[in-house]
Amino acid sequence: MQEVPLTASCYNKPARPFTARRLEFDRAARWRRGLGSAGKMLAGALVTAFVPVVHFVAVPSFLVVAVVLGVSRLKQESLLVSIEGSCPACDKPVSLSPNAKTRFPWTAPCPDCGEFIKLVEQEAEPA
Ligand SMILES: [Zn+2]
Secondary structure (H helix, E strand, O other), X not given: OXXXXXXXXXXXXOOEEEEEEEEEOOHHHXXXXXXXXXXXXXXXXXXXXXXXOOHHHHHHHHHHHHHHHHHHHHHOOEEEEEEEEEOOOOOOEEEEOOOOOOOOOEEEEOOOOOOEEEEEEOOOOOO
């Protein structure tokens, strides 16, 4: 688990530090995840292959999803798990739920005050 320092800003408020936690996947982990999720879908295709009528739709669907999911997991290098800090507008602690497609800069509403918080990755300190 890697911590990513972020800067959170709201309109007309001073910026605040936020922290995101990110899971990094090496090559082996990406293959494991890709083959694992594709395998589950292939198992679904195998099981539904013996169900009359349903198999006409279910088997091709499971096969397509197996390829799409497997390739997307194989290409995914990291996954944001959580984003936390205190809201620049209302000072309350904020815990945001990123999804697999979340990239920075990212704007999300504060769950408390509804103010939009813009999150930007902090630049690495020059050595
Ligand atoms: Zn707020």
